[in-house]
Amino acid sequence: MPPTNSPTLRQRRLGAELRKLRERTGLTTTGAAQLLGVNQARISMIETGRTPVSADRVRSMAHTYDCSDGPLIDALASMTGRRTRGWWEEYREQVPVALVDLAELEHHATALRVALLFHIPALLQTTDQARALFQAVAPPMRQYEIEHRLSHRMKRQGVLHSKNPPSYTAIIHEAALRMGFGGSAVTRGQLKHLLDMSELPHVTIRVIPFGAVEFPTTGQSFDYVEGSVPQLDTVQLDSHHGACEFLDAEAQLTKYRAVLDRMESCALDTTESRDFIDNLTRDL
Structure with a gap:
């Protein structure tokens, strides 16, 4: 080869x-x-x-x-051979390469755990919210760049609707739920979408309210992607310049697993989280 x-x-x-x-x-x-x-x-x-x-x-x-x-x-x-010619390959010239790699990583994941402080998780965003986020990027992106990013993000979400989807746990801080990207109508639609997604058997949404005590954070939003064995897990960090950083050293994986576990321990349970999101929706 x-x-x-x-x-x-x-x-x-x-x-x-x-x-x-x-x-x-x-x-x-x-x-x-x-x-x-x-x-x-x-x-x-x-x-x-x-x-x-x-x-x-x-x-x-x-x-x-x-x-x-x-x-x-x-x-x-199982990782051998030529690269998987998945849908993400068509975006290789249209979005940053790291986003193409992230889509492939999610495709092969056995489970996904994400922690978000100021944004709704990408795989749970509505089209309107995602567009508003891309339009708020500084420096501003050209319209065609926004459309490429938006199309790529929406296709990434297909992993949660596949025949054998990975389990997906999203830990979302109250700050992210209250961000008004796109205005109240967009925010209301986004919160309702979270409620709908939380009804899927493989999707778990946990909310960390402002009043949570001993809230651990690295200061960054991140994804924890589980491989078929723990040694092949990967952490994906977001950066301020829009790229992705991937970590896979054993010490790094141990650290972020511990952070996620502690975040879950101070989050509301799934029923309380649904009620919390529902109440926010009613207040808009």
Whole structure:
């Protein structure tokens, strides 16, 4: 399979995990290449995600690296081959690459947990609210950029309506619910949409009211994307310049899991959250 100069996040992650396995054994790329019967350049290309790799090759590498974690090996093997030609590929020239990678990440997720302080989660936004948010970006985007971002966001939401959707938990601060992007009519429609989405069996919405005590926060909104095994989880952070930052180090995953757990512990339960949102809707 020919190399690629633009590997996806999924391809890069597979390579990074194989590099971790190699480094844990103390092998250099040269040493690994000798044991696997390939040249050193091929090992480097695989580890950067630039060369597609077969499932058999991944299993061979895992064996060479003394990895006995069957579920992890199976998960890595499932990530092999050419990039998935999902709907997100049509946006590769239209939106930032990180957003294309995020859509692919969500597509393969087994569960999604998000924490939002000042905005409604992207996968739960109405078209009107999303448009209002894009129109408020500074510096302003051109109209065609807004339309590309809007179309991409709405298609991302399809993951929650797929045949086998991932479980989705959204922890939303009261501040985000009270933001008036687009005006009262848009806000009212958005809150009603949250109530509708909360009725789906795989969607959980929890509200953190202003009065919550011991409210933990990193100061950023973030998504926690669960892979098929915990080692393949990913944290996605939003940034002020509109890009996405992806974290996957073990210590980082542990930190954000703990933050989410604590946020859930001080949030209203699902019934209380629905009542809270319903009351806000009635006040508009």
